[in-house]
Amino acid sequence: xxxxxxxxxxxxxxxxxxxxxxxxxxxxxxxxxxxxxxxxxxxxxxxxxxxxxxxxxxxxxxxxxxxxxxxxxxxxxxxxxxxxxxxxxxxxxxxxxxxxxxxxxxxxxxxxxxxxxxxxxxxxxxxxxxxxxxxxxxxxxxxxxxxxxxxxxxxxxxxxxxxxx
Numbered sequence: 001x002x003x004x005x006x007x008x009x010x011x012x013x014x015x016x017x018x019x020x021x022x023x024x025x026x027x028x029x030x031x032x033x034x035x036x037x038x039x040x041x042x043x044x045x046x047x048x049x050x051x052x053x054x055x056x057x058x059x060x061x062x063x064x065x066x067x068x069x070x071x072x073x074x075x076x077x078x079x080x081x082x083x084x085x086x087x088x089x090x091x092x093x094x095x096x097x098x099x100x101x102x103x104x105x106x107x108x109x110x111x112x113x114x115x116x117x118x119x120x121x122x123x124x125x126x127x128x129x130x131x132x133x134x135x136x137x138x139x140x141x142x143x144x145x146x147x148x149x150x151x152x153x154x155x156x157x158x159x160x161x162x163x164x165x
Contacts, residue, residue, distance in 0.1 A: 003060070003126060004122055004126045005031075005032045005058060005060055006025060006031060006033045006061045006062070006122070007033070007061065007079070007083065007088075008021060008035045008063050008065060009075075009083075010036070010065035010070075011065075011069045012069075013072075019035065034055050034059055052075070052078075056086065059088070061122060062089075062091075063090075063093055063109075064076055064079070064091075064092045065092075066097055067097050068097055080103075087152050088152070089125070089159075091106055092109065093108075095111070106156070107160050107163055108165070117162040117163055118159060121155060121162060125155045125158065
């Protein structure tokens, strides 16, 4: 499934959890992910922001790994904001963490079973978007942009239904 790519946003302390999610998505569901491990040569905030914006432009979804450590991150909320502006389908994944109100807007995953439901929804919506638009894989990103908010809303409705939210 080359046309879907999930940007995994996380705080540095949650790198091992983010790597496990990335591995699970690829190995169990054949979904590519970009894990925002910043190049150590990028020093200035502007360089990091440009790098992250560039990587986000190659993705279709954002999954934020959340924990108590996320409260210490400036970048996770920034990445969520950029993805929101791009109307990416968003979700959060974490256990035993009280989410701030603004994160309650999106589906929340708490287990590997929830990750499976998320992956299924990502795959289903990707197929649906391509079928509805009658487009080839090469023009999938352009078609996704044109379908826009209704596709993202359908993603949320479908995932929330599967999660019982």
